[in-house]
Amino acid sequence: MNKVYSINGPVIKVKNSTDFQIMEMVFVGDDKLLGEVISISEEFTVIQVYESTVGLKPGEEIISTGEPISVTLGPGLLTNIFDGIQRPLNKIYEKDGKFIKAGTNVDTLDYDKEWEVHFLVKKGDKINFGHVFGEVEETTLITHRLLVPSGIEGEVKEVKKDGSYKLKDVLVVVEDKHGNKHELNMIQRWPIKKPRPTKERLPLSIPLISGQRVIDTLFPIAKGGTAGVPGGFGTGKTMMQHQFAKWCDADIIVYVGCGERGNEMTQTLEEFSELIDPKSNRPLIERTVLIANTSNMPVAAREASIYTGVVIAEFYRDMGYHVAVMADSTSRWAEALREISGRLEEMPAEEGFPAYLPSRIAQFYERAGYMNTMSDRKGSVSIIGAISPQGSDFSEPVTQNTKRFVRCFWALDKELAYARHYAAINWNQSYSEYISDLSKWYNKQVGVEFLESRQQFIKILAEENKLMEIVKLIGKDVLPEDQKLLLEIARVIRVGYLQQNAFHKDDTFVPLEKQLMMMNLILYLYKEASIIIKQGKAFSLLLKTNIFDKVIKVKYDIPNDQLVLFDNYYKLIDEALHSVK
Amino acid sequence: MNLQYIGLKEINGPLIFLNHVKGIAFEEMVEIKLDNGTTRHGRVVEINGDLVAILVFEGTHSLSLKNTTIKFLGKPMEIGLSENILGRVFNGLGEPIDDLGPVYVDRYFDINGSALNPVARVYPRDYINTGISSIDGLTTLIRGQKLPIFSGSGMPHNDLAVQIVRQAKLSDQRKEKFAIIFAAMGVTHDVANYFKRSFEEAGVSDKVVMYLNLADDPIIERLLTPRCALSAAEYLAFEKDTHVLVVMTDITAYCEALREFSSSKGEIPGRKGYPGYLYSDLASLFERAGIVKSSKGSVTQIPILSMPNDDITHPIPDLTGYITEGQIVLDRELHQRGIYPPIGVLPSLSRLMKDGIGSGYTREDHQPLMNQLFASYAQVMDARSLASVIGEDELSPADKNLMEFGRLFEEHFISQGHKNRSITDTLDLGWRLLSFLPKDQLDRTDEMILDRFYDHEDAINFFNIEDSVIINELKKEGN
C-alpha cells in the first residue's frame, strides 16, 4: 500500500515507491482527493492534489488508477458549468450546498438522462477513430455528433434502432480485425494534456467576427487563431472576453474562468441563460460550456482548468464545429505553475516562474487551429487568452512569452481605461498577424473597400500619434489648418469608431456591414472637409457646424437594422460643409 | 484523539519543528503550553514524514527546546459564533478581550472557510447609498461587493470608511438586519479607538463586532484576524440573513505578516519578497464576499490598504485590484489641496455598478452622466499636462475652459466634507457641472439625454462665473 509521507499545501510525497507513472491520476487519502503524479525519483513520488489538503494525514492511502487525468466527453456538456477538474457545479450545489467540499464525488454528466439518438451507421460499415456513428440534439442550437473513441477500428456488428438512450447504454458493437468486440456508448474519456489528433492543419482564412469594431476592423483574429489580451486590473479583459463569448460567430464557446472572481462566473451563467442569440433566437447558454475555477478554489485545479476547457473545445471541433475558447486569465494559470514549482523547490527562472513556462504556454496555444478532422469535417479551435501582467508591466514573463506564440496582441491600456475609452485597446501597441491571411475573405465577403478604408484609418491614427508629440509641447492652436482637421478626424475615429459601449443596445455588437458604412462615412467627411480646408477656409468654421459630433454619434443614432439612415448623414455632411463655403 | 508531546527539535522565527510525530493532520490546530503556565496557539503548516512544522501565532519568544508541551487538537482552527457576538470585541484569534466573558456558541466554524460555489451565488445588483457623490455617482458601491480603498499614509481613509458606514446605515430605510464587522490588522491603538468612538457616535455600537490585532500585537496572529472576521460575517449573512459590512484595515500589514511567515518557512520569494501565492491568499479573503441564493443577507467588504510609497503597481494594491470588484483610490494631491474626500476618480472603478444603476436602481441618466463626467475630466487632465508645459496662459480658450471645469468639478463634486448627499443631488450636480462645458463637447451622451439635462445658463449662474475671462473669450470666438 502506498501512503502519504509528506504534505506541503497541494503537494504531497510518497516515499520509496515504484508503483506510479508520470501524469497518472491518483486518489489521495480517506477522502479520495483527486491528484496527479508530477515527478518520480527513487526516493520520492510527488503528487499534486487538485483539492484542499486540509485535514489530510501522513499514512493515509494513495490509490493509483493507471490512467492520466482525463475528462468525460459526451452530450450534456453544453449549458453546463464545471470546476477545473470537470465536476459539475450544479450537482455539487444540490449535494453539498453553497460551499464546495473537498473529496466530493459526483458524476460529470447525467447518466440517467435520455437522449434521442439517430444512427448514421449500419451493420457491416467499417468505422474507426473519429468516425461519426450517430447524432443527438444536444441543445436546439447544436447537434452532438457521436464520435468513435480512440483505438477502435473495425466492422459494425450491431446497431440499436433510433430512439432514446442513456449515456452509458450500448449503442453500437464493433468487431476489430482480431475478432475482439467493442461496445460504443455516448461517452468517452480523454486525457486533458494530450491534444486530440486530426488529419491535418489547414491554413487560416476566415475571420472570427466579434462585432467589436476595433477587433474586426483593425486587429482581426482568424477562426483557428490565437490572441493574447494583456491589461492591468480593470482595463476590460473580462468584458472583452464576455463580448466575444456573446457575439462572436463561433458555433460553440468554451469559457474558462481560471483563478478569477466567483461573481463573474455567476454573472456569465445568469446573463447567458437570459441573453438571446439574435441568429437563432435561443439563449446563448445553449452553445456555451463554462469552466469555473475561481481564485479561492484549489490552485492545482486552476492549472488543470485551462486544459479541461481546451479538450472540450477540441472534442466539438472534431464534430466539425468552430469553437472559441476564452481563457480568463492565463496569468493565474501560470501562477499556479509557479506555485507548484515553488513547492517542489525547482530552480526558478524569471520572476520565480519555472523554466518550462514558455513551453507550457506554447503547448497551450498550439492546440488552436483550423483542422480537417478525423471524419473529414472542417472545424476550428480559436483561443483568446487574457493576461494579467503584474504591475501592468508588459515586460513580465507571461506577457512576453505569450507574445511569442500568439498572432493577435490586443494590448489594453490603463490610461484609456481611466478615460473610460472602452474597449481600451491601444491601437499603437496592438497588432494582428492575420490580416494577409484574411484579406481574401474580407475582399470577397465585405468588399475591397473594407481593407482600404482600414488602411486609411491606420494611417490617420499613426499621423495623429506623431502630431500629438508636438501638441503635447506647444498645444493645438499653432498647427496648420489641415493638421487640425486631421486631429479632429482622428478624434472622430477614436471616439466615434474605436470606442464601443458594451452596455448600449445597438453599440454592443456591430455587423461588418455597418462597420464598413461607418468607416466610409468618416472618410467621406475627411475627404470633403480637406477640400474646403485647401480652399483656405478656417478649420474653426468647420468645427462650429457640429458635423464632427454628429458623425461621432452615428454609432448610437443608427440602429443596426436601419442602415439606410446612413444616406441622411451624407446629406448632413454636404449641407454642413456647404454652409461654410 | 489529543496527542501530547514534550520538547521541540528546532525553533526558527515563528515556526517550531517537532520530531517523531504520528497521526496528525495538515493544518491541524495545536496548543503550546509553556512551563510558566501560559498557552499559545499554532497550526501545522508542513508535514514531512514524522517531522512537523508548526506556526505559532503569538510568536516564539521565550520558547526553548525544553520548556514546552505540544498538544494536537485534531481539528482545524475554529471559531465559535452566535448572534451574541454583536457589540463585542475580540482579539485577532477570536477570543473576547472586552471583559464581558465568553460568548454563547451557536455553531463552530473553520475560520479558513470554503470556496463558495458560483452556482450558489446571486449576482449583486442592489446599490448602497453612501451619500458620497464621487462614490454614488461614479464608483457606486453594490451590496455584496468587495470594494477596497487604496490609500497612503497620512490620508483620510479611516474618515472615509467611517463616513461610508455612518451614512450607508442612515439611508437604509428597509429595516433589514445589518451588522458591521471591523477587523484591525497592525493598526495603532489610536486608529482602533477612532473607529470604536465613531461607531458609538453613529449609534451602531451594538451592531458592531471588532476583531483587533493592533500594531503591537503578535504579528503572525494577523494572518488569522481577517479569517475570524470573515467567518463571523459569513455566519451572520448566510445563516442569520443579515447585511454585513466588513471593514478590514490594513491589508498591507496583513501581507507583511504573510511575507514574514513565508520567509521563515524558507519559501522562494516572489516580487518584493512576498510569497508567490500572495494572490491566492488574498483571494481566499476577498472572495468571501457576496450574496447566496439560500439567504437574504450579504457580505460587503471595504478593505483598506495603504499603498507603500503611493505606488499602485506595488504587489499589494496590484494583486488586490486583480481580485476585488474595483477600487476607490485616494489622491494625495487632492488631499493636499484640502479636498475631502480626496477620491481620485479616474483610477477608481466599481465593476458591479453597471448592473446596479440606471432606471429602477438610481436614475436612467446615471450611466450617460457617469461616462461623460469621466470623459470630460480625463480631458481636464490632458489640458493640465499641457498647461504644465506651456503655461496656463498659453492654452486655447477651450482648454482654459476645461481647466475651469476641472476646478469646479473637484471643488463642488468631489469635495463635499462630511455632508450626506442624496443620489438625486449628486446626479443633478453632475449635470450642472457638465452644463458648464459647451454642449458639443459632450460626446459620450446622446441628444435626447442632453436635451433633458443640459442647461448652460443655469450652470453659469449657479457657479457665478459670469464675468470669467474664459467665458468672455469663448463668447468672442462666437460660441
Ligand SMILES: Nc1ncnc2c1ncn2[C@@H]1O[C@H](COP(=O)(O)OP(=O)(O)OP(=O)(O)O)[C@@H](O)[C@H]1O
Ligand atoms: N467595452 C466596454 N464597455 C463599457 N464598459 C466597459 C467595457 N470594457 C470594460 N468596461 C468597464 O471596465 C470595468 C472593468 O472591466 P473588466 O472587469 O473586464 O476588467 P479586467 O481587465 O478583466 O480586470 P481584472 O484583471 O481585474 O479582472 C467593467 O466593469 C466595466 O465597467
Ligand SMILES: [Mg+2]
Ligand atoms: Mg477580469
